[in-house]
Amino acid sequence: MTAQFRTPEAKMIELPTPCLLFLGDTTHLSYAKTAMGLKDWAPELCLAEIALPAATVTTGLPRMTVVEAHAAGARSIVIGVAAEGGQIRDNWVPLLVEALEAGLDIVSGMHSRVEDVPALYAAVQRTGRRVIDVRRPPANIAVATGERRTGKRLLTVGTDCALGKKYTALAIARAFAARGVDCDFRATGQTGIMIAGNGIPIDSVVADFVAGAAEMLSPAAAADHWDVVEGQGSLYHPAYASVSLGLLHGTQPDVIVVCHEAGRTEIIGCPGYALPTLDDTIALNLMHARRTNPAARCAGVSLNTASLSAADAAELIAETAAALGMPVADPIRGGAAFDGLVAACLA
Amino acid sequence: MTAQFRTPEAKMIELPTPCLLFLGDTTHLSYAKTAMGLKDWAPELCLAEIALPAATVTTGLPRMTVVEAHAAGARSIVIGVAAEGGQIRDNWVPLLVEALEAGLDIVSGMHSRVEDVPALYAAVQRTGRRVIDVRRPPANIAVATGERRTGKRLLTVGTDCALGKKYTALAIARAFAARGVDCDFRATGQTGIMIAGNGIPIDSVVADFVAGAAEMLSPAAAADHWDVVEGQGSLYHPAYASVSLGLLHGTQPDVIVVCHEAGRTEIIGCPGYALPTLDDTIALNLMHARRTNPAARCAGVSLNTASLSAADAAELIAETAAALGMPVADPIRGGAAFDGLVAACLA
Numbered sequence: 001m002t003a004q005f006r007t008p009e010a011k012m013i014e015l016p017t018p019c020l021l022f023l024g025d026t027t028h029l030s031y032a033k034t035a036m037g038l039k040d041w042a043p044e045l046c047l048a049e050i051a052l053p054a055a056t057v058t059t060g061l062p063r064m065t066v067v068e069a070h071a072a073g074a075r076s077i078v079i080g081v082a083a084e085g086g087q088i089r090d091n092w093v094p095l096l097v098e099a100l101e102a103g104l105d106i107v108s109g110m111h112s113r114v115e116d117v118p119a120l121y122a123a124v125q126r127t128g129r130r131v132i133d134v135r136r137p138p139a140n141i142a143v144a145t146g147e148r149r150t151g152k153r154l155l156t157v158g159t160d161c162a163l164g165k166k167y168t169a170l171a172i173a174r175a176f177a178a179r180g181v182d183c184d185f186r187a188t189g190q191t192g193i194m195i196a197g198n199g200i201p202i203d204s205v206v207a208d209f210v211a212g213a214a215e216m217l218s219p220a221a222a223a224d225h226w227d228v229v230e231g232q233g234s235l236y237h238p239a240y241a242s243v244s245l246g247l248l249h250g251t252q253p254d255v256i257v258v259c260h261e262a263g264r265t266e267i268i269g270c271p272g273y274a275l276p277t278l279d280d281t282i283a284l285n286l287m288h289a290r291r292t293n294p295a296a297r298c299a300g301v302s303l304n305t306a307s308l309s310a311a312d313a314a315e316l317i318a319e320t321a322a323a324l325g326m327p328v329a330d331p332i333r334g335g336a337a338f339d340g341l342v343a344a345c346l347a
Numbered sequence: 348m349t350a351q352f353r354t355p356e357a358k359m360i361e362l363p364t365p366c367l368l369f370l371g372d373t374t375h376l377s378y379a380k381t382a383m384g385l386k387d388w389a390p391e392l393c394l395a396e397i398a399l400p401a402a403t404v405t406t407g408l409p410r411m412t413v414v415e416a417h418a419a420g421a422r423s424i425v426i427g428v429a430a431e432g433g434q435i436r437d438n439w440v441p442l443l444v445e446a447l448e449a450g451l452d453i454v455s456g457m458h459s460r461v462e463d464v465p466a467l468y469a470a471v472q473r474t475g476r477r478v479i480d481v482r483r484p485p486a487n488i489a490v491a492t493g494e495r496r497t498g499k500r501l502l503t504v505g506t507d508c509a510l511g512k513k514y515t516a517l518a519i520a521r522a523f524a525a526r527g528v529d530c531d532f533r534a535t536g537q538t539g540i541m542i543a544g545n546g547i548p549i550d551s552v553v554a555d556f557v558a559g560a561a562e563m564l565s566p567a568a569a570a571d572h573w574d575v576v577e578g579q580g581s582l583y584h585p586a587y588a589s590v591s592l593g594l595l596h597g598t599q600p601d602v603i604v605v606c607h608e609a610g611r612t613e614i615i616g617c618p619g620y621a622l623p624t625l626d627d628t629i630a631l632n633l634m635h636a637r638r639t640n641p642a643a644r645c646a647g648v649s650l651n652t653a654s655l656s657a658a659d660a661a662e663l664i665a666e667t668a669a670a671l672g673m674p675v676a677d678p679i680r681g682g683a684a685f686d687g688l689v690a691a692c693l694a
Binding site for chain 1: 433458490491492493549550551552553554555557558559582583585586587588589590592593596597614617619620631634635638639
């Protein structure tokens with residue numbers, strides 16, 4: 001957990017560490033983004049992983065039982081996997097009960113609360129273990145005012161969910177810090193909050209207050225200070241566009257970076273919903289962004305090329321940059337392309 | 348309360364009636380839309396009004412004290428006024444306590460809960476009166492699927508808040524029913540829910556579930572059945588656009604009607620935010636609507652001309668219709684223009 005990603009004055013969510021990462025029964029890497037993000041950005045906190053037999057994904061960490069993990073020093077089990085609607089699935093419950101009985105606390109970023117699952121609630125009461133919920137927004141969120149704030153802000157937006165908006169924001173914040181820029185990573189989702197130690201779980205905020213939460217998350221700051229804000233969802237997503245638009249309006253970004261995954265053609269979980277083009281995504285996000293910050297601009301595209309070979313990725317990145325006339329990079333691959341994207345953000 | 352606006356199978360919110368309408372200390376008619384709406388659409392429920400000395404608006408009903416109203420038969424006091432963020436203002440509390448002590452229940456559609464105001468909570472406990480909260484959404488809302496549903500849907504959208512989206516939906520539903528069309532008014536705000544007896548307070552729903560709530564509110568129906576859905580906010584509102592977009596995506600409207608107030612040039616409560624043009628509002632709403640219903644079309648414009656003379660209103664309506672090339676009408680004035688708008692909705 002990197003000091004630069006913390007805001008000392010904010011109230012911290014403290015994770016009991018090290019953690020055992022729970023992958024559920026997922027067969028889709030995108031649904032395991034919490035576990036993957038923790039392993040990538042806070043590896044010193046991650047001891048091992050555990051999954052149900054049906055799961056096909058892995059973080060690459062050693063697999064342990066809950067008893068083995070506790071004996072090896074683990075202090076919590078992190079629900080590192082998402083299911084439709086953020087529900088705790090029934091078939092996850094027996095393993096989570098075992099974890100409590102083995103002496104682990106539960107760290108959860110799920111929509112459904114651990115204590116609303118009767119068997120888990122009973123096990124928490126019986127074992128005296130704790131539940132750390134990184135999805136409970138603060139109680140004092142105000143309605144957005146739309147007033148302009150001092151300081152600079154960058155927001156990652158996307159063509160869909162689960163394709164690299166958090167990772168891109170973290171990579172850009174790290175690159176800004178490496179260049180001596182005064183910046184904060186601003187977390188809006190469960191994994192980001194776990195990594196940053198603070199933030200607002202924006203999709204758990206009541207709809208009327210989403211833009212207000214985004215204003216609160218990136219408050220007025222020194223003129224040369226940057227907030228690098230983790231985006232959520234997509235303006236084109238039939239379920240989550242509401243969150244994306246409130247976050248965009250409230251953040252008042254000076255710069256947006258559009259995130260996309262090479263080869264993805266359809267919205268995850270929504271058969272028949274084609275992904276928007278990058279051109280359309282840039283134009284629509286800028287149009288809405290300029291409602292609250294007329295100077296908003298797109299610095300470039302973050303292209304997730306995890307499914308491609310290095311050569312194919314480099315070719316696609318170059319082609320896309322030429323077609324759009326702006327920097328395109330895969331932050332995971334880094335290199336000159338990513339340096340160019342970072343420079344364009346600060347230009 | 349008109350039978351056609353009720354869905355018999357849904358769980359009803361039952362108001363203790365008749366009601367005393369509380370106007371707070373408001374000086375802006377738009378903030379009193381709950382009281383005005385109840386008086387317009389459910390006049391048989393409204394006995395009298397009460398306001399603090401600073402208030403300058405009136406429903407036209409007789410003014411009574413809480414004791415007089417109770418003696419005259421009132422059974423509840425309806426908080427019929429909105430404040431920024433839906434808060435119960437401190438200076439309203441003494442009168443609301445008096446109302447409880449006089450034997451009235453409180454009907455509230457405010458964001459802040461009556462029981463979270465210590466003096467009100469204590470008075471409720473002391474008097475044994477009830478609080479009817481029309482802003483608590485159902486607990487079983489699912490994430491939107493984006494799947495197309497059978498039946499027809501109309502959604503009112505707008506250039507801003509508080510300019511006639513509820514009124515327009517009610518007037519269109521009434522006109523549909525008068526033409527023998529099988530239809531339901533679907534309420535999304537406190538006043539609409541009070542009038543309809545059911546609905547979902549969409550801006551109180553957690554952001555991730557807004558589109559899902561809109562899907563639930565207007566479920567699959569017979570091919571010739573119409574849901575006429577009350578819109579909320581505006582895609583251009585710096586605080587509330589999040590709600591508007593989720594409602595638009597989830598409703599999957601076949602028809603939108605764009606609502607605007609003649610002469611309004613700035614978003615209410617947001618100095619410096621110019622109102623969008625009607626052309627832009629139509630285009631942006633259709634663009635987003637077509638994400639979930641490619642056949643979405645705009646049937647016309649509902650123009651609130653309350654501030655104009657009859658002659659000026661007729662002239663503006665005709666001019667606007669000619670400029671846009673579509674029906675424009677003020678539902679409050681009715682007449683041939685409104686008949687034309689209703690016909691275009693059903694065309």
